[in-house]
Amino acid sequence: MFKKIFNDEAGVSPIVATLVLVVVAIAGAAAVGTILGSFSGDVSEQASAGDAAGSASMELVIAGSSTVQPVSELLAEAYMDKNPGVKVTVQGGGSGAGITGAKMGYVDIGAASKDVDTVNDYPELQKFTIGGSGVVVIVNDNSGGLTGAVVTAANLSDIYTAANGDGTAGLTVTGGYLTESAAATNYTIFDRADKSGTEETFAKFITGGAEKSIDAIASGVDGGEGNQGVLEKVQDTPDSLGFVDYGFADGASGVTILNLEHDGTSYDVNGDGDTIILETLQGTQDYPLKRPLNYLTNGNPSSLQKSFIDFALSPGSKDIYHETGYYAAVEFM
Amino acid sequence: MTDYSKIQLKLPHLFFFTCASATALIALFFVGFLVYTALPVFQSQGIINFITGTEWNYSKEVYGIGTFIYGTALVTIVTLFIAVPLSLFTAIFLAEYASENVARKVRPMIELLVGIPSVIYGIFGLYVLENIYQDYVNHFLSSTLGFLPLFENVNPNTGSGVLLASTVLSIMILPTVTAISEDSLRSVSRHYREASFAMGATHWETIRRVVLPVASKGILAAITLGTMRAMGETMAIVMLLGTSQRMPSSLLETGYAMTSKILTDIGFYVADEGPRSALFGIAVVLFAIEMVFVGIARSLGGRK
Numbered sequence: 001m002f003k004k005i006f007n008d009e010a011g012v013s014p015i016v017a018t019l020v021l022v023v024v025a026i027a028g029a030a031a032v033g034t035i036l037g038s039f040s041g042d043v044s045e046q047a048s049a050g051d052a053a054g055s056a057s058m059e060l061v062i063a064g065s066s067t068v069q070p071v072s073e074l075l076a077e078a079y080m081d082k083n084p085g086v087k088v089t090v091q092g093g094g095s096g097a098g099i100t101g102a103k104m105g106y107v108d109i110g111a112a113s114k115d116v117d118t119v120n121d122y123p124e125l126q127k128f129t130i131g132g133s134g135v136v137v138i139v140n141d142n143s144g145g146l147t148g149a150v151v152t153a154a155n156l157s158d159i160y161t162a163a164n165g166d167g168t169a170g171l172t173v174t175g176g177y178l179t180e181s182a183a184a185t186n187y188t189i190f191d192r193a194d195k196s197g198t199e200e201t202f203a204k205f206i207t208g209g210a211e212k213s214i215d216a217i218a219s220g221v222d223g224g225e226g227n228q229g230v231l232e233k234v235q236d237t238p239d240s241l242g243f244v245d246y247g248f249a250d251g252a253s254g255v256t257i258l259n260l261e262h263d264g265t266s267y268d269v270n271g272d273g274d275t276i277i278l279e280t281l282q283g284t285q286d287y288p289l290k291r292p293l294n295y296l297t298n299g300n301p302s303s304l305q306k307s308f309i310d311f312a313l314s315p316g317s318k319d320i321y322h323e324t325g326y327y328a329a330v331e332f333m
Numbered sequence: 334m335t336d337y338s339k340i341q342l343k344l345p346h347l348f349f350f351t352c353a354s355a356t357a358l359i360a361l362f363f364v365g366f367l368v369y370t371a372l373p374v375f376q377s378q379g380i381i382n383f384i385t386g387t388e389w390n391y392s393k394e395v396y397g398i399g400t401f402i403y404g405t406a407l408v409t410i411v412t413l414f415i416a417v418p419l420s421l422f423t424a425i426f427l428a429e430y431a432s433e434n435v436a437r438k439v440r441p442m443i444e445l446l447v448g449i450p451s452v453i454y455g456i457f458g459l460y461v462l463e464n465i466y467q468d469y470v471n472h473f474l475s476s477t478l479g480f481l482p483l484f485e486n487v488n489p490n491t492g493s494g495v496l497l498a499s500t501v502l503s504i505m506i507l508p509t510v511t512a513i514s515e516d517s518l519r520s521v522s523r524h525y526r527e528a529s530f531a532m533g534a535t536h537w538e539t540i541r542r543v544v545l546p547v548a549s550k551g552i553l554a555a556i557t558l559g560t561m562r563a564m565g566e567t568m569a570i571v572m573l574l575g576t577s578q579r580m581p582s583s584l585l586e587t588g589y590a591m592t593s594k595i596l597t598d599i600g601f602y603v604a605d606e607g608p609r610s611a612l613f614g615i616a617v618v619l620f621a622i623e624m625v626f627v628g629i630a631r632s633l634g635g636r637k
Contacts, residue, residue: 016343020351028358094600103604166487167577167587188490193576193593195601216390219578222493222587223597225571237490 060308063091064098064111065197066226067245068293071131072111074320079311088308095197099125102296108305110296113197118296128295129333130312133326134246134277135201135289136269137258138231142238143185146171149178150259150266153288156206159241160218163189167221171241178258190233190242191215193223201291202243231255246273247325262288281332293326367620371613373606383614389578389594391602396611398618403580404588405564405619408498411584412563416503416510417556423507424514424552429540446508455572458501459493463573467492471585485583496584498574502566506559513558517551518544554633561626564619567592591619 062072069092076088093101095112102110102125110125118127137156139146158180162169172184191214192199200212207217214221224230227248234242235254249257250273257270267276267287280287295312297305311317313329321328375383378396386397423443427436467490474496475486521544529539545552567590575587576597595612602608 016347020347021354024351024354024358028355028362031362092600096601096604100604165579167575167579168488186488186490188488193571194597211392213391215578216392219389222491222575222577225597239490 058086058304060086060088060109060304061091061107062088062109062111062295063093063101063107064296065095065113065293066092066194067095067113067133067196067198068098068111068130068295070324071293071321071326074323075308075312075317078317078320079308082311083307086304094194095200096195099296102298105298108297108302109308112294112296114200114291114294116294116296122296124298125296126298126300128297128309128313129292129329130295130309131293131321131326131328132277132281132290132332133293134269134273134280134287135198135205135243135291136246136249136273137241137243137260138234138249138252138255139187139258140234140237140240140255145185146173146178146256146258148176148259149173150176150261151178152261153206153208155179157217160189160191160206160214160221164218164220169241177261185239188237188240189218189221190230190237190240191218191221191223192230193225196226197291198227198243198245201289205288245325246277250274250325260287260289262286278327278331281327283332364620367613367617371610371617374610374614375617377607378611378614384618387580389611391605391608394607396614398591398594398615400578400580401589401591401594401615402618404574405590405592407581407588408495408502408570408574408590409560409563411495411499412502412506413556413560415499416506416559416563419503420507420510420555420559421514421552423511424518425540427511428515428518429536429544443508443511446504451505451566451568452572454501454505455569458497458569458573462497462500463492465492466494466497470496475585482582483584485585487583487586491587493573493575494583494585494587495574495581498570499584501569501573502563505566505569506562509562510555510559513555514548514552517548517555520551521547550633554630557626557630557633561623561630564623564626565592567596571596591615 060076062076069090072090076090080086080088091107095114098107098110098112099116099122100110101107103122113133116122116125116127118125137151141147155178159169159171159178162180162182168186168188170181170184171187172179172181174181191202195213199214203211203214203216211217222233224233224242227244230242230244231248231252234240234244235252246257246269249255257273259270260267263286265286267285269276269287276285276287277290279285280290295309297309301309315328315330318328318330374396377394378386383396383398384402385399386395387399388395388397389400390396427439431439471486471489471492471494474484475489478484479486525543525547526539529543534542570590571593574590574593576589576593577587578589579586581588595615598608599612602612
């Protein structure tokens with residue numbers, strides 16, 4: 001049989017070949033077991049992120065939310081200037097990747113642009129709210145006629161449901177509200193292509209907390225990758241509607257931020273978004289599409305993790321948040 | 334010969350054998366890993382429901398990938414409609430008509446297309462072709478062939494959709510199909526050609542009646558390989574086909590492919606067991622389909 005495998009008289013003897021095969025098989029099986037084991041999270045307790053960062057290598061890996069990524073990058077740059085011995089690496093991947101990464105210990109700090117339940121869902125994680133921001137609805141109002149329109153969660157729910165068929169919905173203004181009407185001008189409706197904290201915040205708002213994803217009510221709408229992707233889609237498509245973080249929408253050309261009404265209160269996010277979102281985070285207003293920006297560590301942070309998070313929370317870092325259109329935690333906590 | 338030198342003689346053999354086994358094991362490991370992770374979704378949904386279902390809802394934990402299979406299949410078929418004639422005619426030109434000098438200049442140009450990363454194709458499609466399709470191609474198609482539902486311009490404000498994605502994919506698979514087809518056309522024995530010429534057939538008659546039938550197996554293998562590349566493509570498809578979960582009835586409509594669904598959702602849902610398993614389920618189905626094509630390509634590609 002082995003003669004056949006090697007097809008050669010001077011081949012390896014059957015005994016040696018069998019031995020090699022056994023060794024390779026065992027090594028392979030061990031590798032499969034280890035990797036599958038770590039994938040299902042069994043060994044995550046042993047390899048805590050704290051141990052990794054606490055070791056001699058002064059390296060810090062931050063990964064997760066694409067909303068938090070730009071602010072993490074700026075923070076890392078500033079932090080490394082002050083602490084030349086430390087190397088901070090920032091990666092994206094989405095809020096889900098940030099949570100898993102921190103849980104399984106392959107990133108030192110996970111980032112999530114949504115609220116993370118560290119009491120029930122992820123008891124092994126510690127949460128540090130480093131900043132906050134808000135989501136806004138934007139339109140490219142090429143054919144005009146939506147000027148001054150206000151939207152409510154119910155309006156948005158109607159619009160997204162109507163767009164489920166072919167990705168478009170007829171939009172018109174009725175009594176000051178942006179409403180869906182099949183006879184009106186067709187607008188292309190966008191959501192996020194990748195799953196994100198931004199979409200979760202928005203989906204929870206328009207479904208009254210029932211759904212975490214737009215797909216649940218309107219899987220037929222098209223999406224853009226990341227906040228920037230949605231913004232570009234809306235800018236590039238005459239007559240369209242989408243939602244992005246306020247930091248991306250503020251000052252962007254070709255799009256209009258829609259004002260929002262919720263629980264009888266109207267929010268003039270188009271004119272005064274900065275104040276509304278900041279005061280909402282501070283608790284004096286109640287704009288419904290606010291969300292926190294969180295850093296997550298596995299268990300108690302190591303001294304290096306703590307030092308970076310303290311830096312992120314320090315008043316001196318405030319401008320970094322403003323640069324990316326967010327607010328620092330010191331401003332509202 | 335001493336025992337020592339005997340072992341020395343065997344060492345290289347042993348080394349290469351270990352490398353080969355490791356490679357084979359990696360393949361097995363991949364299959365095991367995919368199926369292991371995807372198993373829960375097949376158990377909870379049932380394989381038939383998972384493949385034919387059209388609802389995908391994380392909160393209801395209903396996972397059906399019918400829409401994505403449809404999207405991938407439609408894009409692949411349209412891609413073949415565009416790419417196969419073009420690459421076949423190119424291959425015929427290179428193998429039959431072009432002088433060695435011309436062929437030597439044209440061939441590297443086609444092979445150059447292989448080296449371009451797919452994200453570049455995506456960007457080219459999105460920033461160059463998308464506007465052209467939106468403003469001209471889609472208008473033209475819907476005004477001349479719009480009576481067919483296949484060419485209904487559902488959303489005139491965007492150029493993305495099945496046709497745009499397929500156009501870019503065709504450019505991507507063009508070199509693969511052309512190179513392998515040309516190879517099989519060239520490997521047709523000279524005797525067949527000479528026999529055909531001797532009977533008074535023209536060059537074109539010889540190509541059509543003799544060379545193409547003889548080379549047909551190789552050409553089919555080339556098309557199969559191109560099909561596989563088209564189905565597995567991800568980045569450009571996300572950018573050009575769109576991510577709307579519905580079954581497009583028109584070529585100018587957006588859709589959702591299997592690979593796109595995995596790419597867009599895995600980062601966010603990797604932490605949740607159920608959704609992760611469902612996304613890996615898509616990968617398993619795609620893998621199974623590709624395996625069938627590998628089988629076809631191998632059985633066709635085997636020289637008689």
